[in-house]
Amino acid sequence: MSFIDWSDPEEMLGLLVDYVADEHGNAEESTRRAFLSRLREQLKDLQESFEALPPVEVITALRAIRGSISDEFEADLVVEHVSACVEELERVREGGA
Numbered sequence: 001m002s003f004i005d006w007s008d009p010e011e012m013l014g015l016l017v018d019y020v021a022d023e024h025g026n027a028e029e030s031t032r033r034a035f036l037s038r039l040r041e042q043l044k045d046l047q048e049s050f051e052a053l054p055p056v057e058v059i060t061a062l063r064a065i066r067g068s069i070s071d072e073f074e075a076d077l078v079v080e081h082v083s084a085c086v087e088e089l090e091r092v093r094e095g096g097a
Helices: 009-026 030-047 055-068 077-096
Strands: none
Touching: 009 030, 009 055, 009 077, 030 055, 030 077, 055 077
C-alpha cells in the first residue's frame, strides 16, 4: 500500500490527472469521452508547468479549467473531483502561508 501525501499539491494534481485519464479510458459515450479528453489535456498541460508556477497561479489555472467546463457536464463526478482539488490546494496554501 502506497502512502498519499495529501499536503503535497503536485501529488494531488497528479492524482486528479490519473483519475481523469482512468475515467476517459472507461467512458463509453462519445460526448463524455471528448469532454474528458479535453479536460485531461488541460490538466496535463498544467501538470507539466506545475514546478514553474507559484501555488496561487496553479489554483487560478485550475479554477479557469473548472470554469470552462460546459453546463452539460456539471453533474459529472469528474467535475466534483476538479472542484475538490481546487479546495484542497487552497487549504494547503492557506495552511502554509
